[in-house]
Amino acid sequence: MIHRHLAFATMAVLAATRVLAAGDDESDLAKKLANPVANLVSVPFQYNHDNDIGPSNGSKDYLNIQPVIPVGLNADWNVITRTIVPLVDLNDVPRPGDDTSGLGDTTASQFFSPKNPTASGWIWGAGPVELLPTASSRELGSGKWGLGPTFVGLKQEGPITYGVLANHIWSVAGDSDRANVSSTFMQPFFAYVTKTHTTFGVNTESTYNWTNDTWSVPLNFTVAQMLKLGPQICQVTLGARYWASSPAGGPDGWGYRIVVTLLYPK
Numbered sequence: 001m002i003h004r005h006l007a008f009a010t011m012a013v014l015a016a017t018r019v020l021a022a023g024d025d026e027s028d029l030a031k032k033l034a035n036p037v038a039n040l041v042s043v044p045f046q047y048n049h050d051n052d053i054g055p056s057n058g059s060k061d062y063l064n065i066q067p068v069i070p071v072g073l074n075a076d077w078n079v080i081t082r083t084i085v086p087l088v089d090l091n092d093v094p095r096p097g098d099d100t101s102g103l104g105d106t107t108a109s110q111f112f113s114p115k116n117p118t119a120s121g122w123i124w125g126a127g128p129v130e131l132l133p134t135a136s137s138r139e140l141g142s143g144k145w146g147l148g149p150t151f152v153g154l155k156q157e158g159p160i161t162y163g164v165l166a167n168h169i170w171s172v173a174g175d176s177d178r179a180n181v182s183s184t185f186m187q188p189f190f191a192y193v194t195k196t197h198t199t200f201g202v203n204t205e206s207t208y209n210w211t212n213d214t215w216s217v218p219l220n221f222t223v224a225q226m227l228k229l230g231p232q233i234c235q236v237t238l239g240a241r242y243w244a245s246s247p248a249g250g251p252d253g254w255g256y257r258i259v260v261t262l263l264y265p266k
Contacts, residue, residue, distance in 0.1 A: 038080075047064075048256075055091070056096040081109070088104070126149070127151050144172075145173040163188070209247070217246070218243050
């Protein structure tokens with residue numbers, strides 16, 4: 001089961017790591033992680049658990065592998081690629097005894113972003129987002145190819161980062177027997193980084209499904225700490241999620257999140 005492997009891996013990381021000593025380099029890394037279009041290579045492994053799904057009150061565990069890779073285009077511009085590859089485990093969904101595990105659909109974004117903030121201090125990036133029908137079974141994906149625009153805008157003032165990331169995806173090809181995709185994703189976020197490189201964050205990862213006229217609105221509350229595993233710098237995040245709104249048969253109540261992010265600063 002995905003959640004058992006992830007929990008074991010997280011305990012192993014915590015047991016073998018040490019908190020980084022105070023220093024400007026580590027504070028800078030913590031601030032960069034709060035910036036979705038920072039010039040920093042990182043690989044987050046984000047595990048999520050949600051409950052009370054469907055009439056059988058099933059559960060969903062999923063591990064998002066989310067590499068972030070910036071590429072310098074010239075002296076003024078970067079392109080930051082952000083890819084989400086989900087490994088999904090459904091239990092008692094949609095009916096008791098129905099269990100499905102495998103690969104979900106992949107989402108890939110490319111943000112073209114200026115290397116320097118604007119005169120007023122804003123950092124931004126924009127570009128395309130693609131939905132790739134990589135799901136290993138019908139229950140885990142849309143069966144559609146999708147395309148649309150994505151945008152992020154944020155400001156960093158001392159230890160505080162705030163901003164919003166958004167995209168919209170329309171289906172452009174795929175299985176004609178499956179429902180068309182037209183969804184808007186909005187993620188307003190706020191983060192505060194302490195002198196000990198601890199980051200307190202809150203965000204929503206809200207999605208509006210224009211095909212079904214439904215909202216999915218999880219509220220995420222997280223605490224993250226910069227750590228070191230031998231020579232490897234990483235960040236470990238623990239979070240709680242509350243579903244303020246979800247479609248019929250969607251998650252309800254509280255869930256949780258564990259993230260281990262590997263960092264590769266230049």
